[in-house]
Amino acid sequence: MTTVPFDPAFDRPPEDxxxxxxxxIPADNYLSNGHSISSWLLTVDHKRIGILYLISITFFFxxxxxxxxxxxxxxxxxxxxxxxxxNYNKLFxxxxxxxxxxxxxxxxxxxxxxxxxxIMIGARDLAFPRINLLSWYLYxxxxxxxxxxxAMGGVDTGWTFYTPYSSTFSNTNVxxxxxxxxxxxxxxxxxxLNFIVTVHTMRAPGxxxxxxxxxxxxxxxxxxxxxxxxxxxxxxxxxVLAERLAGIGIFDPRMGGDPVLFQHLFWFYSHPAVYIxxxxxxxxxxxxxxxxxxxxxxxxxxxxxxxxxxxxIGFLVWGHHMFITGISTYGGMVFSLLxxxxxxxxxxxxxxxxxxxxxxxxxxxxxxxxxxAFIGLFLIGGLTGLFLAAMGMDIHLHDTYFxxxxxxxxxxxxxxxxxxxxIHFWWPKMTGRMYNDVWSKISAVLVFMGFNLTFFPQxxxxxxxxxxxxxxxxxEFQLLNVLxxxxxxxxxxxxxxxxxxxxxxxxxxxxxxxxxxxxxxxxWQTTSPPPTFNFDETPIVTQEAYAYDDIRADKLGxxxxxxxxxx
Amino acid sequence: xxxxxxxxxxxxxxxxxxxxxxxxxxxxxxxYFFLTAVSLFFTVLIFGLLIFFVIKxxxxxxxxxxxxxxxxxVLELTWTFIPLLIALVMFFWGAxxxxxxxxxPQNAMEIAVTGKQWMWNVQHPTGxxxxxxxxxxxxxxxxxRMTSEDVIHSFALPAFRAKxxxxxxxxxxxxxxxxxxxxxxxxxxxxxxxxxxxxVGRLVVMGEQEYAAWLTNSVADEAPHLAGAKLFxxxxxxxxxxxxxxxxxxxxxTPRRVVRGGKTVEVFADExxxxxxxxxxxxxxVEGYPPLMPTYQGILTEDQxxxxxxxxxxxxxxxSSRPEGRPxxxxxxxxxxxxxxPAAASGPRESVMHVDDGIVPFGSATTRPTTQP
Numbered sequence: 001m002t003t004v005p006f007d008p009a010f011d012r013p014p015e016d017x018x019x020x021x022x023x024x025i026p027a028d029n030y031l032s033n034g035h036s037i038s039s040w041l042l043t044v045d046h047k048r049i050g051i052l053y054l055i056s057i058t059f060f061f062x063x064x065x066x067x068x069x070x071x072x073x074x075x076x077x078x079x080x081x082x083x084x085x086x087n088y089n090k091l092f093x094x095x096x097x098x099x100x101x102x103x104x105x106x107x108x109x110x111x112x113x114x115x116x117x118x119i120m121i122g123a124r125d126l127a128f129p130r131i132n133l134l135s136w137y138l139y140x141x142x143x144x145x146x147x148x149x150x151a152m153g154g155v156d157t158g159w160t161f162y163t164p165y166s167s168t169f170s171n172t173n174v175x176x177x178x179x180x181x182x183x184x185x186x187x188x189x190x191x192x193l194n195f196i197v198t199v200h201t202m203r204a205p206g207x208x209x210x211x212x213x214x215x216x217x218x219x220x221x222x223x224x225x226x227x228x229x230x231x232x233x234x235x236x237x238x239x240v241l242a243e244r245l246a247g248i249g250i251f252d253p254r255m256g257g258d259p260v261l262f263q264h265l266f267w268f269y270s271h272p273a274v275y276i277x278x279x280x281x282x283x284x285x286x287x288x289x290x291x292x293x294x295x296x297x298x299x300x301x302x303x304x305x306x307x308x309x310x311x312x313i314g315f316l317v318w319g320h321h322m323f324i325t326g327i328s329t330y331g332g333m334v335f336s337l338l339x340x341x342x343x344x345x346x347x348x349x350x351x352x353x354x355x356x357x358x359x360x361x362x363x364x365x366x367x368x369x370x371x372x373a374f375i376g377l378f379l380i381g382g383l384t385g386l387f388l389a390a391m392g393m394d395i396h397l398h399d400t401y402f403x404x405x406x407x408x409x410x411x412x413x414x415x416x417x418x419x420x421x422x423i424h425f426w427w428p429k430m431t432g433r434m435y436n437d438v439w440s441k442i443s444a445v446l447v448f449m450g451f452n453l454t455f456f457p458q459x460x461x462x463x464x465x466x467x468x469x470x471x472x473x474x475x476e477f478q479l480l481n482v483l484x485x486x487x488x489x490x491x492x493x494x495x496x497x498x499x500x501x502x503x504x505x506x507x508x509x510x511x512x513x514x515x516x517x518x519x520x521x522x523x524w525q526t527t528s529p530p531p532t533f534n535f536d537e538t539p540i541v542t543q544e545a546y547a548y549d550d551i552r553a554d555k556l557g558x559x560x561x562x563x564x565x566x567x
Numbered sequence: 568x569x570x571x572x573x574x575x576x577x578x579x580x581x582x583x584x585x586x587x588x589x590x591x592x593x594x595x596x597x598x599y600f601f602l603t604a605v606s607l608f609f610t611v612l613i614f615g616l617l618i619f620f621v622i623k624x625x626x627x628x629x630x631x632x633x634x635x636x637x638x639x640x641v642l643e644l645t646w647t648f649i650p651l652l653i654a655l656v657m658f659f660w661g662a663x664x665x666x667x668x669x670x671x672p673q674n675a676m677e678i679a680v681t682g683k684q685w686m687w688n689v690q691h692p693t694g695x696x697x698x699x700x701x702x703x704x705x706x707x708x709x710x711x712r713m714t715s716e717d718v719i720h721s722f723a724l725p726a727f728r729a730k731x732x733x734x735x736x737x738x739x740x741x742x743x744x745x746x747x748x749x750x751x752x753x754x755x756x757x758x759x760x761x762x763x764x765x766x767v768g769r770l771v772v773m774g775e776q777e778y779a780a781w782l783t784n785s786v787a788d789e790a791p792h793l794a795g796a797k798l799f800x801x802x803x804x805x806x807x808x809x810x811x812x813x814x815x816x817x818x819x820x821t822p823r824r825v826v827r828g829g830k831t832v833e834v835f836a837d838e839x840x841x842x843x844x845x846x847x848x849x850x851x852x853v854e855g856y857p858p859l860m861p862t863y864q865g866i867l868t869e870d871q872x873x874x875x876x877x878x879x880x881x882x883x884x885x886x887s888s889r890p891e892g893r894p895x896x897x898x899x900x901x902x903x904x905x906x907x908x909p910a911a912a913s914g915p916r917e918s919v920m921h922v923d924d925g926i927v928p929f930g931s932a933t934t935r936p937t938t939q940p
Binding site for chain 2: 165
């Protein structure tokens with residue numbers, strides 16, 4: 001990368017947000033640069049690949065959402081009256097597989113990270129643009145295989161593929177489903193590899209590690225987990241195949257195997273994968289809270305290091321999924337203690353976000369509404385995680401609806417809400433246009449209310465003992481289940497709305513201009529949509545992240561403060 | 568004969584908390600309320616701050632950029648260490664309860680449970696069997712020794728706040744002392760295939776006398792150790808054991824020196840060991856014996872294995888010193904053998920039952936309860 005002389009254009013305050021009407025879409029941008037199908041399918045532009053991911057994961061979100069809707073309809077009555085039990089089992093498997101492997105894992109990293117990470121560090125692209133395209137193709141191939149599996153009658157093992165059920169008992173398309181997940185895993189590994197190399201080697205002049213936005217830090221931590229954890233999932237999946245296809249006894253005790261071994265291998269990936277699914281969300285929320293409070297994020301280095309701490313400790317807590325499988329009590333205690341320790345860096349983040357808002361200038365634009373919803377819902381998700389980390393308590397709650405409620409508060413209330421906050425925050429950057437303000441706020445409120453109505457009753461159901469993955473349940477659980485199903489219908493509307501107003505904005509949305517929110521950050525200093533190589537000239541970074549004090553000084557005509565904080 | 572069925576309560580009406588029906592339920596609920604109280608406190612605190620800040624610091628005009636504040640290290644450390652302390656309290660409380668729930672008392676009555684797609688088979692010490700139901704007497708510690716014929720299941724008793732996975736290829740254990748008579752749910756909570764949600768049964772807690780009556784209410788099967796003795800003959804185990812193969816008397820509950828993977832190691836002869844020795848004898852050969860025994864994997868059912876284990880346990884000389892428990896490993900094990908033990912009737916060993924309470928010793932071949940107290 002060549003360094004150009006310092007250009008004051010990249011060190012100027014963001015444009016005034018009060019006169020967006022004056023903006024025009026720049027003639028030369030990454031969207032206008034080729035309109036043919038091949039210009040998309042053969043692109044190596046990280047922004048276009050981000051858009052490809054956006055479209056594909058939206059498709060899988062719709063499939064997973066459809067499965068969830070059908071499940072909630074079935075669960076509105078105690079009897080299994082809509083689906084055969086086998087079909088219900090296939091539904092929750094489809095829901096889990098689509099949502100976890102094809103939506104949540106790629107969501108923020110592959111869409112927003114792909115689009116923003118190079119821009120945020122002043123790079124022209126990711127380090128390996130072709131590998132980036134390959135990773136999308138792997139995702140697409142894996143996704144197509146998953147669709148084939150669903151179309152051929154589905155798979156009934158649950159997204160967790162516990163052995164020996166998956167390896168020797170299930171009569172469904174386990175092999176193809178496992179191949180799909182195996183391939184999707186490589187898509188994730190390539191994305192992680194790309195992010196790590198990019199952050200290490202492609203930062204613009206002056207973009208030191210501690211000037212990087214927290215979104216970059218959190219995606220960097222995520223990338224570490226992706227390349228260290230995903231291979232273990234791939235191995236576990238291959239071993240299931242070996243037992244299923246070749247009869248090599250690994251997990252089935254009838255062949256000398258150990259069924260619990262699979263759970264160790266599976267959760268060695270899948271617990272860190274929870275952090276793959278939530279750390280990038282933390283990054284989004286850090287960006288949104290600071291932008292809509294116009295305050296430098298409170299405790300930058302605490303948040304950055306807590307991301308790394310979570311990524312590391314996250315590898316050592318998998319056993320908390322297995323307290324009641326008969327693992328050793330002392331082993332379980334280590335897992336329990338570490339699970340409590342990982343709660344601390346998470347708590348630090350929440351307090352820091354709140355402190356960022358203190359004495360800020362808070363505006364309740366749609367991204368901020370989603371971010372506030374995130375804090376509230378993720379807080380409840382995190383606190384209820386403490387219940388499950390407490391070994392004794394977990395005995396009663398394990399495999400009940402309490403667990404379902406807990407991880408939906410984290411994954412949906414947390415990650416999906418963060419993803420929507422990010423999409424609404426950066427949509428003007430990605431498309432150059434603003435979406436409908438009223439409808440988007442309605443959607444944020446519907447998601448928050450519908451979500452709570454759907455999942456809060458499930459905590460109560462869980463303590464009552466209602467097991468997960470039940471198509472039919474005892475009569476006295478019905479009231480809470482009806483509340484949950486009613487909430488799900490509100491939630492579905494909340495999730496469907498953005499599809500309409502976001503797509504509509506592409507045609508008639510107000511032109512956004514480079515910086516509609518008046519936010520700091522390199523991505524707001526290039527045009528919307530950005531040019532193909534992000535910046536007309538390589539930026540030279542002279543400011544720390546979130547330099548709202550400089551913007552304030554410029555607005556007030558004062559000299560910029562001396563203290564630049566992090567070096 | 569008095570009808571014990573008349574005493575069954577109707578299954579619970581709608582409620583927010585399950586009934587407390589075991590010794591663990593009040594402890595579990597106390598921890599639950601503590602965790603809920605802490606969670607409520609932080610939820611109210613954070614939601615309160617969010618709402619307060621959003622109102623108080625709302626943007627007044629579009630060009631407003633507030634004054635920046637420095638990071639406050641004291642504040643950072645405060646909200647690092649307070650959550651850490653609270654987390655540690657939760658950890659210790661949770662671990663303590665877990666240890667209590669995994670330390671099975673010596674005098675617990677042992678009931679065998681076998682999970683199978685999609686039903687529960689239960690066998691009481693007297694040999695009495697039931698399907699998808701578990702009858703237990705009030706006020707006495709009960710230990711369930713569980714295994715699965717096929718996939719992983721999980722035996723969940725919400726009213727007891729007790730649950731444990733049931734894993735094929737090994738025994739897992741759980742215990743409780745029922746404290747409240749009634750009928751409660753028994754669920755399978757580990758997904759096990761097509762009729763997982765149909766693998767639901769009833770847990771019936773009865774007074775000791777009713778339980779004794781229920782046991783005699785119908786013809787019981789043969790006591791497991793007697794059935795085991797027959798199997799021992801039927802499969803000609805008797806031909807080798809004692810000669811080319813080790814004698815089985817007094818091995819249960821003792822350390823055994825075995826060759827595993829070419830190395831001599833000491834293992835503890837518990838139920839899991841006996842089970843492995845039957846199903847996969849070559850993997851752990853007793854030191855000094857030739858590898859003669861064939862595997863019985865796929866030949867014996869879980870029930871039959873269970874009966875053979877009961878038989879081996881019944882061969883223990885009642886006067887021999889009881890083991891002091893497992894030498895290693897954290898998973899707490901009962902100290903010594905547990906009923907059924909036919910020697911209870913003839914030997915001097917202290918019976919865990921209270922004969923003068925009108926309950927006769929279980930597992931005794933000669934004194935099976937025959938009459939109503």
